[in-house]
Amino acid sequence: xxxxxxxxxxxxxxxxxxxxxxxxxxxxxxxxxxxxxxxxxxxxxxxxxxxxxxxxxxxxxxxxxxxxxxxxxxxxxxxxxxxxxxxxxxxxxxxxxx
Numbered sequence: 001x002x003x004x005x006x007x008x009x010x011x012x013x014x015x016x017x018x019x020x021x022x023x024x025x026x027x028x029x030x031x032x033x034x035x036x037x038x039x040x041x042x043x044x045x046x047x048x049x050x051x052x053x054x055x056x057x058x059x060x061x062x063x064x065x066x067x068x069x070x071x072x073x074x075x076x077x078x079x080x081x082x083x084x085x086x087x088x089x090x091x092x093x094x095x096x097x098x
Contacts, residue, residue: 002095004066006056007043008077009090015049024084025052031080032056036073051089063095 010028015021029040037058044053056073060066070093078088 006093008054011089
């Protein structure tokens with residue numbers, strides 16, 4: 001069964017503290033979970049306040065469905081990060097066959 005994995009690299013230039021960073025990351029994760037039927041997690045340790053890596057995973061029997069879903073999630077994440085005062089610096093995804 002195909003699994004899609006999306007990695008989002010977020011830049012949070014305005015973050016002046018860990019609290020600022022956490023607020024953006026938590027909001028993005030919550031919004032993505034509520035909008036799509038996906039799993040979302042923070043992937044990196046808190047090395048710097050101005051960046052974060054978010055991982056998204058989805059599973060389906062249809063590879064076409066996953067492709068469309070990941071495209072939608074990526075577009076929504078770009079819009080959401082902008083609304084939160086951050087920037088989607090990079091994103092990449094892959095399929096895993098199980």
